[in-house]
Amino acid sequence: MEKFPKDFIWGVGSASYQVEGAWNEDGKGENIWDRYCHSPESKVFEHQNADVTIDEYHRFEEDMDWLKELRCNAYRFSISWARILPAGTGAVNPKGIAYYNKLIDGLLARGIQPMVTLYHWDLPVALQDKGGWANREIVDWFAEYARVCFENFGDRVPYWITLNEPTVFTFSGHLLGAVPPCIQSFEQGLYSAHHAMVAHGTVVRLFRKMGLKGKIGFAFDIVPKLPYTDAEEDKKAARLANATTQYFFYEGVTKGKYPKEAIDFYESKGVKLPLQDGDMELVTEKCDFFGLNYYLTQAVRYKKGCGLFDCEYVFRENFPVANAVEWEIDPEGLYDVLKDVQKATNNEVPIIITENGICQDDYCENGEYNDDERLGYIRAHIDVIQKAYSEGVKMAGYVCWCGFDNFEWNNGTNKRFGLIHVDFETQKRTMKKSGKWYREFISKNS
Numbered sequence: 402m403e404k405f406p407k408d409f410i411w412g413v414g415s416a417s418y419q420v421e422g423a424w425n426e427d428g429k430g431e432n433i434w435d436r437y438c439h440s441p442e443s444k445v446f447e448h449q450n451a452d453v454t455i456d457e458y459h460r461f462e463e464d465m466d467w468l469k470e471l472r473c474n475a476y477r478f479s480i481s482w483a484r485i486l487p488a489g490t491g492a493v494n495p496k497g498i499a500y501y502n503k504l505i506d507g508l509l510a511r512g513i514q515p516m517v518t519l520y521h522w523d524l525p526v527a528l529q530d531k532g533g534w535a536n537r538e539i540v541d542w543f544a545e546y547a548r549v550c551f552e553n554f555g556d557r558v559p560y561w562i563t564l565n566e567p568t569v570f571t572f573s574g575h576l577l578g579a580v581p582p583c584i585q586s587f588e589q590g591l592y593s594a595h596h597a598m599v600a601h602g603t604v605v606r607l608f609r610k611m612g613l614k615g616k617i618g619f620a621f622d623i624v625p626k627l628p629y630t631d632a633e634e635d636k637k638a639a640r641l642a643n644a645t646t647q648y649f650f651y652e653g654v655t656k657g658k659y660p661k662e663a664i665d666f667y668e669s670k671g672v673k674l675p676l677q678d679g680d681m682e683l684v685t686e687k688c689d690f691f692g693l694n695y696y697l698t699q700a701v702r703y704k705k706g707c708g709l710f711d712c713e714y715v716f717r718e719n720f721p722v723a724n725a726v727e728w729e730i731d732p733e734g735l736y737d738v739l740k741d742v743q744k745a746t747n748n749e750v751p752i753i754i755t756e757n758g759i760c761q762d763d764y765c766e767n768g769e770y771n772d773d774e775r776l777g778y779i780r781a782h783i784d785v786i787q788k789a790y791s792e793g794v795k796m797a798g799y800v801c802w803c804g805f806d807n808f809e810w811n812n813g814t815n816k817r818f819g820l821i822h823v824d825f826e827t828q829k830r831t832m833k834k835s836g837k838w839y840r841e842f843i844s845k846n847s
C-alpha cells in the first residue's frame with residue numbers, strides 16, 4: 402500500500418463546550434448547552450454540566466504540550482460563539498478574542514496547525530430566543546460572527562470548518578428534541594436544516610471575498626443506514642432514514658438538490674422547504690475539502706408504525722459491538738463512504754476525516770490505561786483510509802476523536818473517547834495506550 406504523504410494531517414479534535422469550562426468567565430455569554438444543562442429538563446447523565454469539564458480555558462498551555470507529545474500536526478477545536486459575541490451579534494468580547502489568539506499562537510509555536518470549527522452546537526441563547534437556526538436571520542448572524550473570526554484569526558488559521566454535524570443540531574435538536582434547543586417540530590426541523598446549509602454557503606462565499614489564504618470546508622457526519630435485508634421495504638426504509646438525516650446535507654452539497662424522499666416526507670407533514678432564489682447556489686458553494694466524521698454504520702428493518710420512518714434498528718451478525726456504546730464497528734463501511742464521496746465529488750475535493758474514534762470505558766492496570774479496543778478501532782480505520790488512498794481516493798488528513806476525555810453531551814463524563822485520560826476530580830491527564838500507539842504511528846508516517 403502507498404505510504405501517506407509527508408504533509409498528511411494527523412490531528413485530534415475537540416469542541417468548545419466539551420472542553421473549555423469557564424462557562425461564565427471573562428465576559429462569555431450563555432449558550433444553549435449552558436442553559437439546557439442548568440435546567441431541570443436536562444437529560445444529561447446525573448444532571449452534569451460542562452461549567453468546568455476539563456478546564457481547557459485555563460489549562461490550554463498544558464494541553465498544547467500534550468498535543469505536541471502526541472506528535473499531532475493539527476488540532477481541531479471550535480470557537481465558542483458566545484465567548485466572542487456574548488449576545489450572538491453586536492459587541493465583541495476582547496477577552497474571548499485574546500483567548501483564541503493565545504491558543505492559535507501557542508499551537509503554531511509548537512508546529513501544530515489550528516483547524517477551527519466555527520459552530521459545534523453552542524448557539525448563544527440570545528439568538529435562540531429569537532428563533533435560532535429556524536429563523537432565516539441566522540444566515541446574517543452566522544456571517545457576522547464568522548467575519549469577526551476571519552478578521553481576528555484568518556491570517557494564521559490554515560483550516561476552517563463552518564458547521565459540525567448539522568444533523569445533530571437541526572434534526573436531533575429541532576425535530577426529535579433530543580439535544581438543545583430540544584424542540585419537536587417538523588417545521589423547525591426542516592427550516593433549521595435548510596438555514597444551516599444556506600448559512601454555511603454564505604460564510605464560504607464571505608471567506609472567498611475576504612481573500613483569506615486558508616482552506617474552508619464543513620464536517621458532516623455520515624452514519625449510513627443499510628437495509629437489513631434485500632427486501633424492497635427495508636431498502637425503502639433505509640433510504641428514507643438516510644435522506645432525512647445525514648444524506649440531506651450530503652446530497653444538498655454534492656448534488657445541489659435535497660433528497661426527494663426527505664422533501665416528500667416533510668410535505669406529508671404539511672411542511673414546505675423555505676427555498677429562496679439563489680439558495681442552492683449557496684449550498685453548493687465550492688469548498689476546499691470534504692470534512693467527514695465517520696463512526697459506524699447501522700442496519701434498518703421495515704416495521705410499520707415504528708419511529709418516524711416505519712423502521713427499527715437491528716443488530717447484524719458478525720459485527721463487533723463496542724462495549725461502552727451500542728455501535729457496530731464497521732471499518733469497511735468507511736471504505737464504502739470514501740468511495741461514494743470520491744464519486745460524488747469527481748475526486749476533485751480532498752477528504753479529511755474530521756472525526757473518528759470510539760468510546761471505551763477505561764480500566765487501569767498498574768497506572769496504565771489499556772484501551773485496546775480503541776487502539777484496534779483507530780488502527781482498523783486508518784488501514785482503510787490507507788487502502789482508499791492507495792487506490793487513488795484524494796485523502797488529506799485524519800483527525801481522531803478525541804484528544805482528551807471530556808464532557809460527552811448527554812452522556813456527561815460517563816463516556817470517554819480520549820487518547821488521553823482525564824481524571825475529572827484532579828484534572829490530571831495521562832496518556833492511554835491508544836495515545837502512545839497514535840504517537841508512534843504518526844512518528845513513523847510523517
Ligand code: BG6
Binds near residue numbers: 566694802809812818
Ligand atoms: C460527534 C460529535 O457526534 O461524536 C462530538 O461531533 C462527539 O462532539 C462525538 O463528542 C461522540 O459523540 P456521542 O454523542 O456519541 O457521545
